[in-house]
Amino acid sequence: MIEVTHLTKRYGSNAAVDDLSFRVEKGQIYGFLGPNGAGKTTTMNILTGYIAPSFGEVLIDGHNILEEPEEARKCIGYLPEIPPVYPEMTVLEYLQFAADLKKLPKKERSTMIAEVMQTTGLTEMQGRLIRNLSKGYRQRTGLAQAILGYPDIIILDEPMVGLDPKQIIEIRELIRSLGQKHTVILSSHILSEISAICDHIMIIAHGKLVASDTPDNLMNLMRGSGSLELTVRTTEKTLREMFHSLPGILSLDVKASAEPGACDATIKTEADNDLRERIFYLCAQEETAILRMQHTHVSLEDVFLELTEDHPKETDEKNGKKRKHFGFNGKAAMRENHEEGVRENDSDL
Numbered sequence: 001m002i003e004v005t006h007l008t009k010r011y012g013s014n015a016a017v018d019d020l021s022f023r024v025e026k027g028q029i030y031g032f033l034g035p036n037g038a039g040k041t042t043t044m045n046i047l048t049g050y051i052a053p054s055f056g057e058v059l060i061d062g063h064n065i066l067e068e069p070e071e072a073r074k075c076i077g078y079l080p081e082i083p084p085v086y087p088e089m090t091v092l093e094y095l096q097f098a099a100d101l102k103k104l105p106k107k108e109r110s111t112m113i114a115e116v117m118q119t120t121g122l123t124e125m126q127g128r129l130i131r132n133l134s135k136g137y138r139q140r141t142g143l144a145q146a147i148l149g150y151p152d153i154i155i156l157d158e159p160m161v162g163l164d165p166k167q168i169i170e171i172r173e174l175i176r177s178l179g180q181k182h183t184v185i186l187s188s189h190i191l192s193e194i195s196a197i198c199d200h201i202m203i204i205a206h207g208k209l210v211a212s213d214t215p216d217n218l219m220n221l222m223r224g225s226g227s228l229e230l231t232v233r234t235t236e237k238t239l240r241e242m243f244h245s246l247p248g249i250l251s252l253d254v255k256a257s258a259e260p261g262a263c264d265a266t267i268k269t270e271a272d273n274d275l276r277e278r279i280f281y282l283c284a285q286e287e288t289a290i291l292r293m294q295h296t297h298v299s300l301e302d303v304f305l306e307l308t309e310d311h312p313k314e315t316d317e318k319n320g321k322k323r324k325h326f327g328f329n330g331k332a333a334m335r336e337n338h339e340e341g342v343r344e345n346d347s348d349l
Contacts, residue, residue, distance in 0.1 A: 001026050001075075001153055001183045002047065007056035009042050009207075016042040017053070018207035026152075029179040031198030032187040033304065039207040040187040041081065044157050047185075048078045061152060077151040077182075081158040083142025087131035091122055091141055094130060098145040112148060120144045120174060136167035140174070147178065154178055155185045160193055172197055191304055203304060228267040228275060231292035232283065236263045242286060248273040262291055 002024035009017040017039045024030055034040050045051045047058060049065050049072060058065040060072035086094055095116065099109045117123045120140045125133065130141060139159060146154055156175070160168045175197055178184055188194050194201060195215050203211040203218075211218055232239055236254045243252055243265070250268040257264040269275055276295060283290050 001061055002185075003057075003059040004043075004047070005057045005059075007043070007046065007058065008054050009039075009046060009051070010054045015207050017046070020056070020204070020207065020209050022202060022209055022212055024153075024183060024185060026183050027179075028199040029175065029184040029186060029197055031194035031201045032185055032204065033189065033191070033194050033201055034187075034204040035189055038204045040189075040204060041157055042207075043204070044078075044155055044185070044187060048076055048155060049073055050078075074149075075152045077146035077148070077154045079139075079142045079146040079154075079156045079159060081161060083138050084145075085130050085138055085141050087129065090127055090129055091117070091133075091144075092126040094141060095126075095144055095148060098148055102149050104149050112150075116144045116148050119147065119177070121170070134167075136163055136170065139163065139167070139171060143171075143174065147182070150181075152183060153185070154182045157187050158189075159186065160188065160190065168193070227296050228269060228279075229292070229294045229296065230265045230267070230279070230290060231257050231259055231262050232265065233259070233262045233289040233291060238288075239263055239265055242282060242288070243267070243279075246275060246278060246282070248275065259291055 004020060004022050007017055007020040008015060020039075020043060032040050032043070042051070046053050047060070047065070049069050052066065058072075061075045063072040063075070065072045086097075089097065092113070095113045096109070099113060104112060114123075117126055120143055122137070122140055122144055125137055130138060133141065143156070143159070146156070159175070160171055163171060172193065175184060175186060179197075179199075186194070186198060199214065201211070201213065201215055201218060202209060234242075236256065239254055240252065243249065248269050252268075253266040255264055267275065274295070276293060279293070280290065
């Protein structure tokens with residue numbers, strides 16, 4: 001449904017979006033995740049034709065957003081972070097106005113408006129002024145105009161910012177229902193919302209796409225960052241000697257425990273290497289009591305922090321390092337940079 005190739009947006013010397021490439025397949029809910037200032041909103045504004053890129057190409061259902069803007073926009077329903085509503089209008093007046101702007105067939109407008117109000121839970125609010133609505137209902141009103149006309153793609157920029165927990169649950173369920181008939185792109189910096197709603201996650205940092213996969217696959221890719229935490233009734237020296245011979249240990253951190261006569265250990269292991277059974281038999285053989293053993297895995301939050309960690313570009317270039325990118329099938333792949341000459345001329349395009 002959407003194909004983005006080498007998308008770049010520069011403001012002077014600052015690259016808000018830097019050589020971004022990805023594809024959005026039909027019939028899924030995509031989460032566009034990143035810290036504040038990562039370039040999420042800029043990318044969405046380019047996808048919807050609101051601003052033009054400095055370089056790169058965006059195809060919406062095969063239509064170039066610059067060369068065929070009207071055809072491309074017909075495929076998109078867009079809800080910005082601040083809903084574009086008019087407080088002096090009623091909900092019904094606003095949706096009728098949006099239908100006029102979208103040039104929907106006059107014979108079908110009333111039916112469409114009634115259906116989207118039913119879908120978004122606005123039927124009972126249709127006669128109320130938008131200024132008198134709660135933030136949750138204003139968000140629903142903005143969402144109603146986005147899905148009016150039944151576009152194939154719905155783009156939602158931070159749709160749950162500022163909502164209370166009840167409103168968040170309601171909007172979350174609404175987005176899930178929309179995902180059954182539409183392709184949805186949802187931006188957020190709230191990890192719990194993205195993981196609860198989305199089928200596929202794209203993580204952006206410093207204007208670059210650093211990961212793109214399902215939530216489960218993203219965590220599996222970093223499973224080696226999991227750890228084993230123990231409390232063992234023995235001395236620190238003895239514990240180090242016991243575990244020294246165990247294969248697959250990346251690191252071992254031992255310290256005194258709050259439990260009398262015991263010590264705490266944190267073991268980092270290789271990917272898919274579960275040492276719990278070996279440790280159990282080893283401690284039994286040495287007649288050493290295990291008071292606690294807990295196997296922890298990386299969370300989506302750990303993945304996010306690892307991939308969006310701030311490494312200055314100058315340092316990476318100086319050390320000859322390249323950042324790791326995860327492909328659409330969950331496999332690590334390195335992406336090559338454009339030639340410097342192309343980079344320098346981006347702002348002139």
